[in-house]
Amino acid sequence: MVLEVDNIELNFKHKRILSGIYVKAEMGSVTGILGGNGSGKSSLFNIIFGNLKPKYKLVRINGEPILKPLYKTGLVKYLPQYHFVPIGIKIRNIFKLFNVCWSDFVQSFETFEKYKNQKINKLSSGERRVVETYIILKSKSTITILDEPFSHIAPLYVETIINLICEEKERKIILISDHLYKHIIDSADQIYLLKNGTTKEINNLRNLEDYKYLNDGQLD
Numbered sequence: 547m548v549l550e551v552d553n554i555e556l557n558f559k560h561k562r563i564l565s566g567i568y569v570k571a572e573m574g575s576v577t578g579i580l581g582g583n584g585s586g587k588s589s590l591f592n593i594i595f596g597n598l599k600p601k602y603k604l605v606r607i608n609g610e611p612i613l614k615p616l617y618k619t620g621l622v623k624y625l626p627q628y629h630f631v632p633i634g635i636k637i638r639n640i641f642k643l644f645n646v647c648w649s650d651f652v653q654s655f656e657t658f659e660k661y662k663n664q665k666i667n668k669l670s671s672g673e674r675r676v677v678e679t680y681i682i683l684k685s686k687s688t689i690t691i692l693d694e695p696f697s698h699i700a701p702l703y704v705e706t707i708i709n710l711i712c713e714e715k716e717r718k719i720i721l722i723s724d725h726l727y728k729h730i731i732d733s734a735d736q737i738y739l740l741k742n743g744t745t746k747e748i749n750n751l752r753n754l755e756d757y758k759y760l761n762d763g764q765l766d
């Protein structure tokens with residue numbers, strides 16, 4: 547399965563945010579979107595998910611235009627940048643709600659066993675992100691969008707999440723964005739850089755320096 551996003555134009559008031567976007571994401575690979583603060587990564591994900599309506603957009607699956615918002619197809623799960631699980635819900639109930647197996651989770655993240663009967667607000671911000679990233683990643687879907695899955699997450703958990711992404715990509719189209727660019731480089735099979743409202747496909751990581759996303763020598 548192939549997801550293509552094309553011809554997007556997004557303006558807020560008179561400010562042009564996105565134009566000249568092309569992203570192709572395939573099942574079996576992870577597509578990373580990099581870009582500086584305010585470059586439009588979350589807007590692009592919202593447009594793909596279907597909850598933000600731009601002036602123009604073209605979303606295709608296997609070459610067929612999808613005319614309704616993608617979320618209405620039931621194919622997509624989206625991890626937004628912000629915490630989305632309401633506080634006050636017990637962690638095991640969140641897993642039930644998303645139909646994700648708790649015991650598989652604690653096999654990957656043993657230190658969370660003690661939280662089974664706790665409410666989500668007992669967790670630190672990073673621990674909450676681990677739970678949220680995991681349930682979105684493991685929920686039944688064909689397309690998974692992950693906006694800043696690694697923020698506040700400790701290195702030990704990051705490695706486990708990268709391994710899980712690698713497993714899940716075999717049966718999913720995965721789009722991912724994060725400012726922790728090294729984790730994106732580690733997990734993505736192809737990368738697009740959002741710069742001046744357009745996407746640039748990155749075939750050589752040095753281009754990230756050429757386009758001034760990174761400082762010269764930052765990749766060394």
Ligand SMILES: Nc1ncnc2c1ncn2[C@@H]1O[C@H](COP(=O)(O)OP(=O)(O)OP(=O)(O)O)[C@@H](O)[C@H]1O
Nearest residue numbers: 558559563581582583584585586587588589590627
């Ligand atoms: N609802 C809105 N109204 C007006 N401007 C907006 C709105 N949402 C986003 N913007 C502007 O659009 C631009 C892109 O924002 P967006 O959040 O998509 O960028 P981003 O790349 O995800 O940023 P960051 O990495 O800092 O989270 C920014 O200039 C932002 O201020």
